[in-house]
Amino acid sequence: MAVMTESAPRRRPLDLNISWTDVGPFLALAALLVVGYLINPDFLSATNLANVITRSAFIAIIAVGATFVISSGGLDLSVGSMAAFITGITIMFMNAVAPHAGIWAIPAGMAVAILVGLLCGLANGLIVTVGRIEPFIATLGTMGIFRALITYLTDGGTIPIDRSLREAYRPVYFGTVAGVPVPILISIAVAAVASFILYKMKYGRKCAAVGANEDVARYSGISVIRTRTVAYIVQGVCVAIAAICYVPRLGAATPTTGQLWELQVITAVVIGGTALRGGKGHVWGTVAGAVILELIANLMVLSDFVSEYLVAAVQGVIIIIAMLIQRFSNSK
């Protein structure tokens, strides 16, 4: 090749640039723990931390699913109502089979929950991909549908879980394994599986590609419809897992279950470093984001500086700061 100027160097150092987006959520989490300790040393006690993280588990599990959807360039506003809907169906199913199946009603009910979650996710996915409706609008629609269905099923009241099942089901939320609360273990397991899928499997690449640039994905032979639909299915299954954990805590399904969860979920994902416009998803960042949200609420309850009525405002400030940090670290 006569027109080359120089030959490319043989060995290039692999640069190990760590971006703020990757470590930011964990730094924020650490900073929050320090601040918490300074305000009230009880904050760092094992019991308090275990409590807080356990409470953040629902949002964390659902937000891990949302990381898939948002990474693939979608959005799901229906997760809160979907959680309520799945909780309702699950409790009704368990109550119905409990007289015949006894304790086996619980695993059967869990299977039903997963199945319903999967179908709800599939419905969302197909409306968005095959129906080609903006994710915001499509899931705004299903959000209303799920919420209305659970209100209809509970007749505006509550569906409590059958007394015979209550004791056996308790450990799923209140139990511990080696001292660690079960919901925490479940969310770690969900996040571990999710990060394997997103970072180690082909699907993860496809998901990020579809979210980063749909056309590039299509021209690379990746099915945008399939990839994005699978993301919604994953979201549905995650909502179902969260619902399964949630049943023993409240012991009933009500029309107000899971209200405004979608906003907390999206906040957790965004604080975690996943861009709302799609692209690479940050599973562990999302988990950190969910914990941060709950820690802030906890901190405000423990301290006397700020009224706990302002929790949502502080969370709002946090999301805006997170976005500003992302903006500045990107423009560098």
Added chain:
Amino acid sequence: MSIAANIAGEGGSTFSSDAPGSLEPVLRAQGLSKQYGPVTVLSDVTLDVLPGEIHAIIGENGAGKSTLMRLLSGYVEPSHGTLSMSGHTVKFAKPSQAQDAGIALVHQEILLAEGLTVTDNLFLGRELSRGHVVDDRTMRRLAAEKLAQIGCAVSPRALVRDVSLADRQMVQIARALLDDHKVVIFDEPTAVLTGGEVERLLEIVLQLKAHGTAVLYISHRLDEVQRVADKVTVLRDGKMVCTYPGRTLSQLDMARLMVGRELAALYPEKTVAPSDVPMLSVSNATVPGYVEDVSFTVHKGEILGFAGMVGAGRTELFEGIIGLRPATATVELKGKSVHFQSQRAAIDAGVGYLTEDRKGKGLLLQEHLAPNLTLSALGVFHPGLSMGRRREAEALEQAVETYDIRLKSLGAKAGQLSGGNQQKLLLAKVLLTDPSVVIIDEPTRGIDIANKAQIYAFIQELVAKGKACIVISSEMQELIGICDRILVMREGRITGEVSGAEMTESNVAVLATSGPKPGPKAKGGTEWLS
């Protein structure tokens, strides 16, 4: 100062105009430099632009052309040096100041709001109003006049989204020309235009000149430069090499000055003759709205060119064949009848397609190189449950080596590569699936001459290895240089075929623009294929 001396890189000679002192330069740059941190992207450029003069700026990618234009039009402030207009020193802190001073820039990228109408875009940010009410009627009338003046047929009411790429470029030009300017800068205006549209653009440029406007014209297309430029300034590696009167330089001279050394032949020697073994046969391909009843065959070892103007349906034809858009066609691959439902099916069967839209459809610019490279070949590359990172890293190293992709580190992102290197990465990506038929749409759009030569050589290697190659291009010279045979399309049909000595620009141009319009019943040339 001889051309040879300038090629050797002694740099810095400035040609003074034919009739010195006759005209005061409308724009003068003196010792213009720009540094970003320790990196100097432009140093010591001195330039005089006279009214009514077409002044071409040429240079390879990275030579500093775009930086110079941004300095002149107020997008960037110079680190050193001064600008003066008609003898008065000026300083532009932002583009609007340059605009107010009478300098308009027609951007290389199309920067229009797609959801707004043509008129809205023309007047964006400087809407006319009566009192507080926007005066749509007057704006539409003025827009229509301006568009008619530059020979653009789009309706002022049309949404930019619905307008072809070439017309968008025209709208952008109309926007720049809306007010009378003293200096109009065109940055690669013809990159997305073909044949007739280029002619139209050159006419606009000559009109401006006749009006007494100074035109700065940046282009990769040396033939255009040779035709219209009164002066040619060559930049190389951020430095000014020389300024020559336009018509004294041949295209080869210009290329030499840009590259700074003797150019080997741009087009590689043909090492193999095409066989007569058909690789891909397409008959009666129809893509609704774009292509009607097209048939052709490409053989093993053959480079088949598709010429035509933008909008002739070439890209749509192939996107239809490989399942990227709805189409009907009878397709035979290596003698076996196939039907591609999706791009995936085409890739798996061994048909690779390299898109013309490198940045929009080819590469994930925010992603690292390895994921980009293997994106089409995920199944082949990562056969197991989890991905083979090491194999992927090896593949990247090999691709970087094979295709001479220049990069700072293997951890770079695709968007950080230069256009030519992006194109080579895209080629590597398509070839990673080991296709037996490679369809390359606009192989060298917007890349510099050194990278072009390399890409031509890669294409030649492909057919030497027994693959078949289809090249779609709007650059006729390129097709003539590398193809064994050229099919010409016009308005969605094949209007003719040229090969051997018949492959001349005039033959292709006639077929592409003014050839006998094929009647609705005429078969798009199946006779000469069988």
